[in-house]
Amino acid sequence: MTESTVQVCVLDDVGHINLRGDRHSVDFITAVESVIGQSLPVAANTMSEKEHRVFWIGPDEWLITTVADNTLGLLADLDKKLASHHAAVNDVSGGNIELRLSGKNVRDVLAKGCTLDFHEIVFGPGTCAQSGLAKAAVLFGFVEAPHTFDIIVRRSFSDYLLRWLANAGCEYGIEFR
Amino acid sequence: MFLIQCPWCGERAETEFSYGGEAGIVRPLEPDALSDAEWADYLFNRTNLRGAYKELWNHAQGCRRWFGVERDTVTYKIEGSYELPSGRAGKGA
Amino acid sequence: MQPNRLKQGGRIDRSRALSFRFNGKSYEGYTGDTLASALLANGVSLVSRSFKLHRPRGIVGAGAEEPNAILQIGRGASTLPTQRATQVELYDGLEARSTKGWPSLRFDIAAFNDLVSPLLAAGFYYKTFMRPQALWPWYERFIRAAAGFGLAPREPDPDRYEHRNAHCDVLIAGAGPAGLIAALVAARSGARVIIADEQNEFGGSLLSASQTIDAEPATAWIEATTAELDALDNVTMLTRSTVFGYYDHNFVAIVERCTDHIGEDVAGVRQRLWRVRAKQVVLAQGAFERPLVFCNNDRPGVMLASAVSCYIHRYAVCPGKRAVVFTNNDSAYRTAIDLRAAGASVVIIDSRAEGAGALADAARADGITMLPGHIVTDVSGRRHVSGVRVAQWNGDVTSTVQNTINIDCDLVAVSGGWSPAVHLHSQSGGKNAWSDDLHCFVPAEYAQANVSAGAGNGKWSLQDCLQDGLDAGIEVIARCGIEAADVTLPLAVEVASRPLEPLWRVPAATDPDRCPKQFVDFQIDTSVADIRLAVREGYRNVEHVKRYTALGFGTDQGKLGNINGMAILAECLGEDIASVGTTAFRPAYTPVTFGVGAAENVGDLFEPVRKTAIHASHEAAGAPFEVVGQWHRPWYFPQGDEDLHTSVARECLATRKSVGMMDASTLGKIDARGPDVVEFLRRIYTHDVGKMKVGRCAYGIMLGEDGMVMDDGVIARVAERQFYLTTTTGGAAPVLAWLERWLQTEWPELEVYLTSLTEHYATIVVAGPNSRRVLQDIGCNIDLERDSFAFMSVRDAELAGIAVTLFRVSFSGELAFEINIDSRNALKMWQLVADAGAKFDITPYGTETMHVLRAEKGFVIVGQDTDGSVTPVDLRLQWLLSKDKDFLGKRSLSRTDCVRSDRKQLVGLLSEDGKTVLPEGTQLVDDPGAAIPVPMCGHVTSSYYSACLGRPIAMALVATGHSRRDEIIFASLADGSAVPVRIVSPVFYDPEGERQND
Structure with a gap:
C-alpha cells in the first residue's frame, strides 16, 4: 500500500x-x-x-x-x-466545483496535466492562476503552505477531472475525502 | 508550441489561447454606404504578410481578454504583446 | 559461452548473467549489456536483412545511429517495433526478432532482390508501379508486405504512460563531457537545471574510452560530477531520456524510458513524455562517426571504429580477432590500439599518405601494421566479412583501382571522420554551415535561445569539449541573468594529431555504376550508383535527390549516410558541399512510441465527459446518452425493452397529449448588463432588442459578419439594463468569446459586462397541455395563468419554496415552462416535477424527442439545418431582421450572392409514399433519370418519423425552395433508388401556434 x-x-x-x-x-x-x-x-x-x-x-x-x-x-x-x-x-x-488538494506531491500531480510552473518559488502564497488541467479549464489558488491548492472547475467537468486526478495521482496513493 | 505573453497573465502556453486573425481590421461605421466590393474587402481580404504580422489572440483559458501580438510568420518569433487601447481609437490596431 | 567476451573490463556485471532469445535461439549476456553488445559477445553478426535488397546485415554502430540492427523487442501487447539493438538494454528473458527476412534470416527469399538489384535502382518504385494504375492496389499489397520494420501489436496497450510538464532555466541535452560541465556550472550557479541523456548512465563518449581527466580515469570525473549534481535540489537528472523534439519558443520534448530496461509487465509508468519549457538550452549530443564508402561496405563485420572501441571498453566485447582498420583520420588509431590490447591482430589502412600524428607512434609500439596511402576497395565474404581488397591510393576519386592485394580479416573498423549531431539544432530552426577545416556541418546561426557545445559543435578533442561545455554553461547562465559560479576547467591529456583528409567515396576496379554496391545509406539501401543515377536523370536539388533515392528516409534519418551522400552529390554536380547544402531534420530524433504520445488520454479519459447536474437521475432511469460536443445528454428514456423508435413515439405523444419533461441544462446562458447593454445587443441581434419590455422574452438570431446564421436562442429582458441570453449548447463558449471580442476590440466604449451562467443554472423544461398544472401542483408562488404570465414572459418565482427563474417559452410548440434553477438544487427539482407530474403521467424525454417535436413545428437547429452558408432569409426569418438599425452581418444580406434567387432555402418534405424516413444528408434531385453526374438541387437536413402526424417528416435546403411549394422532387438514396418527395411548408403541426400560447 x-x-x-x-x-x-x-x-x-x-x-x-x-x-x-x-x-x-x-x-x-x-x-x-x-x-x-x-x-x-x-x-x-x-x-x-x-x-x-x-x-x-x-x-x-x-x-x-x-x-x-x-x-x-x-x-x-x-x-x-x-x-x-x-x-x-x-x-x-x-456552476463551480471547488477541490482542495494537499500533500507533498500535489505539485507533481498538477504538472502532469498543466503547463503552468508550479515550482514553489513561482506558485506560492497569494498566487492564483487560470489555465487548463488535463482537458478542463480551471482556476488554481494557493491556499496554504507548503502544498495546498484549491482547484475551481466548472461543474460539468468535475467528474472528468476527478477521474483524471485519480489516474494521475495513483503513484502517490491519491485519496479522495 | 508557442509561448505567448498575455499582457495581463504573463507568458503562457499556446494551448490556453485562441487565435483571432489579423489585428486592426476596423468595422466600417456605415456599412450601407459601401459597395459590395468595399464591404467584401473588409469581410474577406487580409494582408497575410510574410514577416512581422499583427494579430489578435484571446486568452481563452485565462482572463478572457483579447489582445494584440506581433508575430513573425516566417520564424514564429513573437516580438511582443500589447493591450488593445480602450475607446474607439483602439480598433485593435 | 560468449566467444567474443573479454575476460575483464567493461561496465558490465559478470556476476549477473541474463538469458535472452534472438530469433528463437537462446543466448546469455550480462547486466549492463545492450542487446547489441550481447549479440556481438555471442558472435552473432547477422542481425537483419536490408530494406530493399534484403542483403545480410550486421551491427554497425553502438548508439542512436545504428542503421541495421532494427529489431522487434518483446512479446504480445507490449512489443515494440523499430528498436535499435544498440540502445536496448538487456534484461532477463528479453525476446528479440529480426523484422526483415522471410522465411528465415539466413534463407531470405527476397534476397533475390539483390541479384536483380540493377532493376531496383533509385526511382524503381516510382517508375515501375505507376502503370497500369488499376494494378496499384495489387502492387501495394506486395510492397507493404516486403517493407517496414516490424509489427505494431494488435492488442490494447496494457502499459502505463504519462505526460509531465516541466520548466527550467537551462535544459541540457546530452550528458557527455560538454553537457556535464555545462550542467555543473549552471547547477552551482543556482539555476533550475534539467539534464537528459539517452543512455542508462551519464558520461557519454567517456564511458567508451580510456582517456584521463585531471590525471584520473575519466570515469572518476563523471562520478564526482554526477554525485554533485545529484545532491542539488535545483537539478533534475534524466537517464534513458532522449531529447527528441525541439519546437517553437524553446519547447522541448523528452521521452524517458522508465521500465523498458527492466522487462515487460512491470508495474508503474513505462515511458514518460517530458514537455519542457526551457529558458535556455545547451545542445551537447556529441557527434556521429561517418562510415567510408567502398564496395560491399555493408557486409556484417564492417563496423564503425568508434563502435568497436565502445564495445571493447564499455561491454568487454571484442567483435573480431583479425581486424582491419580503415581510416582517413587519427581517431581510428585509438580503436586499433584498443583492438590490439584486446588481443586482436590489427592492420591500419590509412588513406592519408603520411598517416597519423603521435598516435601512429603508439600504434607502431604496439606492433600494429600500418599502410598509409592505401584504401580498402572491396570486401569479401557474404554473411560475414572474410577479407578486404586493398589498393594504393592515388588521390583521384574518378580513377579505377588496380593491383589490389587481399588481407584476410573478420572485422573491418572504418572511420570517415565525424559529423556533429546537429539534429536538434536543425529542429530548433538553426542553420548549419559547412566547415572546410572540420569537413562537416557545424551549428552556425541560432534561431532560438540555445547554444551547441562539445563534439556536437565540432570540437573533437576532450579538452576542447570540456572548454566548450564550460563556456556554453557560463553563456546560458548569463543569458538567464544569473551570476555564474566558479568551475575549474579540468585537464585532459591530448596528443598531437594530423588532420583528416576527406574521402567521400572510394574508387573500385570498375566504374561506380557497374562495380559491386557501395552503400551510402545502409538502412534504406541507397548506393553511390543511385545518387549518380538521380543526377543523370536531372535531379539537382538535395531535397529532390533525397526523395528520389530515399537517402536519409529511414528511421535513423540518415545519421550515418547523409553527409557522405551530400558530398557524393556535390561531386556529381561538380559543386562544393557547402553549396549543395543539407536537408532539414525533423522530430523525432529517434522513433517515439504512440503509447507515450497518447499517455493517459485514452479510454474514458480520451475526451472529457460533461455531465449536467441531473445526470445521475438519467443514468438511474437507464437512458442512453447522446454525445453533443463533450456533453452527454439523455437521448431517450426507454421503458422495458423499447427501442429508440418506440420510445420516442411514446415520448412525443405523451408530451403532446399531457406533459413531458426534459433536461435542457446544456444551453449556453449569459448575463449581460450595463448602461450600454441595449445598444450592444441591438448591434448583435437582428431584431430590435430595444423594443423589448422588461419581463419579456424574444427569439433572437445572431449572424456572422458574412450574413450567415451563427447562433440562436432566447433573449430575456430581466431589468431595464440587464438581459439574460441563451445560446445553443455548442455555442455557449464561442458566442461568449464572440461577444467579448466585439466589446473589447471594436466597441470598447460600450459599458457592458457579460458573465457566463451556463453551469450555474440547470434548466428543466416542462412541456405539454398539463405543464401549468404540474407547476401549480408543485407549489408556485406566482400566478401562472395566461393573463398574468403570458407566452414569451420571464419571471422570478419559487417552486416548493426554491428560487427559480421561469421562462414561458416553447421549443416543442406546446404550452411549456423552462425552469432555471441553481444547479445544486436541480436534481431535487427534477424529482419534484416528476412527482407532481405523476398523476398526469409526466414523461421524461430526451434529445431525440426534443428534435422531433421541434421539427414538427418547423423550428430550425443551428448547426443541423444550417451549416454556415445559410442566411436568415433562406430560413424565412425575414421577420426577425430589423430595418431600423444596423446589426452584425446586415450589410452582407444585400450582397449579390445573398440575394441570388437560386439559393438553397429551407422547406419541409413529405415522402410521397407516406412511409420512407429519409436519411439525414440525403441528396435531392429534380430528375433522377438525368445523365450522370445527376445535378443536385438540395439536401435533407432533418428527418424523423412523427408519431403525432403518423408519417415521416423532413426539413431540407432546396434551391429556390420557397417558390416550389407542392412540387415533387426526388430523394436519392444510397441504394440507388429515388423516392419522390413533396415540397411543403416546414411547419407541420399547429401552424397557428395556438397550443404554445394557451
Missing part, C-alpha cells in the same frame, strides 16, 4: 460570486472593499484572503469564494452597494 502523499477533498460548504467592475474606479474598489472587508486584488494572478477568498480572474473580473450560507447575503450587499456603479454581481455557486 502506497503511503498517500496527495489528498483531494471536494468542498461543499462554499459559495462563489462572480464580480465584474472597473479596476480604474476608486469608487468601485472602495465600495467593494467596504462590503467584503478585505482588499480587492488588482494585480494579475493574485488573490486576497481574509473572511473570503478573492481571486483575480481578469482585469475587470474577480471570483469571491465564501461560506455557502453567506453567499446570498454578500450578494445582496454587493448589489446594493454597487447599484449606482457599472458592475455585475452574479451568483455562480451552482
